[in-house]
Amino acid sequence: METERTIVIIPSYNEEKNIPKVIEGIKNSISKADIAIIDDGSSDNTSLIAKSLGAEVIKLPFNMGYGVALQTGYKYALENNYDYIVQIDGDGQHDPRYIEDILRELKKEKVDLVIGSRFLANKNQVPFFRRLVIQLFASIASFLTGHKITDPCSGLRVMNKKITRFLVKDIYPEDYPDADLIIILHRAGLRIKEIPVKVYPNVQGKSMHSGLRPLYYVYKMFLSVLLTLFRRDY
Amino acid sequence: MPLRQKIVVLSIAIFIFILVLELVRRRKLREEYSLLWLLTSLAMIILPIQYDWLVRITHLIGAALPTSTLFFFGLMFLIIINIHFSVKISKLSNQIKKLAQENALLRNRLEKIEDREKQNS
Numbered sequence: 001m002e003t004e005r006t007i008v009i010i011p012s013y014n015e016e017k018n019i020p021k022v023i024e025g026i027k028n029s030i031s032k033a034d035i036a037i038i039d040d041g042s043s044d045n046t047s048l049i050a051k052s053l054g055a056e057v058i059k060l061p062f063n064m065g066y067g068v069a070l071q072t073g074y075k076y077a078l079e080n081n082y083d084y085i086v087q088i089d090g091d092g093q094h095d096p097r098y099i100e101d102i103l104r105e106l107k108k109e110k111v112d113l114v115i116g117s118r119f120l121a122n123k124n125q126v127p128f129f130r131r132l133v134i135q136l137f138a139s140i141a142s143f144l145t146g147h148k149i150t151d152p153c154s155g156l157r158v159m160n161k162k163i164t165r166f167l168v169k170d171i172y173p174e175d176y177p178d179a180d181l182i183i184i185l186h187r188a189g190l191r192i193k194e195i196p197v198k199v200y201p202n203v204q205g206k207s208m209h210s211g212l213r214p215l216y217y218v219y220k221m222f223l224s225v226l227l228t229l230f231r232r233d234y
Numbered sequence: 235m236p237l238r239q240k241i242v243v244l245s246i247a248i249f250i251f252i253l254v255l256e257l258v259r260r261r262k263l264r265e266e267y268s269l270l271w272l273l274t275s276l277a278m279i280i281l282p283i284q285y286d287w288l289v290r291i292t293h294l295i296g297a298a299l300p301t302s303t304l305f306f307f308g309l310m311f312l313i314i315i316n317i318h319f320s321v322k323i324s325k326l327s328n329q330i331k332k333l334a335q336e337n338a339l340l341r342n343r344l345e346k347i348e349d350r351e352k353q354n355s
Binding site for chain 1: 328331334335337338339341342345
């Protein structure tokens with residue numbers, strides 16, 4: 001029997017300070033997996049450092065945003081026929097030690113996607129307002145899918161090929177893929193589970209949710225969730 | 235409609251009409267975008283000449299003055315062409331996204347081949 005292949009995809013934008021730690025952490029946690037950095041048009045040395053540490057580098061020509069970077073990773077994984085895809089953020093907020101647990105859960109529970117939830121263990125890991133907004137959409141997603149969803153926008157996920165094949169399509173919501181994506185996946189008959197994980201506060205202190213973007217995020221998510229219900233093309 | 239008003243409107247309309255045709259001729263404007271602009275300038279040419287049409291349309295939509303009818307349709311035209319542009323930009327963004335992804339994946343593949351060749355030589 002052919003062995004199952006796993007890839008860890010890491011969307012990164014100007015993460016030269018954090019990326020070595022993330023890559024080393026992944027290597028220590030899960031030795032058999034390949035690692036691919038999706039460099040989202042960084043202006044620093046993210047790509048060079050990642051390559052020198054033995055990671056595969058997929059460099060987007062300009063900054064396209066988190067969702068597009070992720071989808072590029074899914075496309076790479078599918079092209080290269082990986083069976084399991086782990087996604088983890090490049091900023092070092094996730095502890096790579098959880099990858100093994102989440103992967104085990106995916107195989108054991110026979111689900112298609114396992115999300116590492118920041119809220120199942122200790123709620124205080126996330127700032128108050130962000131938590132409020134995330135939990136609002138988590139409850140909408142839970143209500144619409146009939147499963148308990150606590151952290152629809154966690155960046156630590158493990159999925160099988162079935163999900164990846166779905167995510168490379170054009171219907172993938174590339175700006176902020178979270179609650180709407182969970183609902184789309186559920187409606188497409190794919191199985192989702194969450195397990196608790198701990199996160200470190202963002203090392204560099206920067207976030208993709210800053211300035212007016214949270215407002216846009218709330219608007220986008222409401223619209224997207226609402227219209228997802230009226231679509232038939234999932 | 236006073237003659238002076240007619241002359242102003244007609245000369246602007248004819249100018250736009252010729253400008254659009256000239257831009258298409260120089261390939262600075264694609265044919266698909268020229269249609270809406272040409273139709274609008276045509277309407278601007280016809281309505282002042284066939285003034286009773288404008289009056290009839292004004293009654294039909296319930297506007298008070300023929301001039302407000304012209305403004306109303308001008309505004310409608312701008313809204314429609316803007317929505318059209320938004321749709322087009324969304325489509326272009328999606329195509330750019332795909333190109334960027336394809337570019338990244340191909341570059342990765344190329345680098346792998348080059349690295350392998352370097353090792354072999």
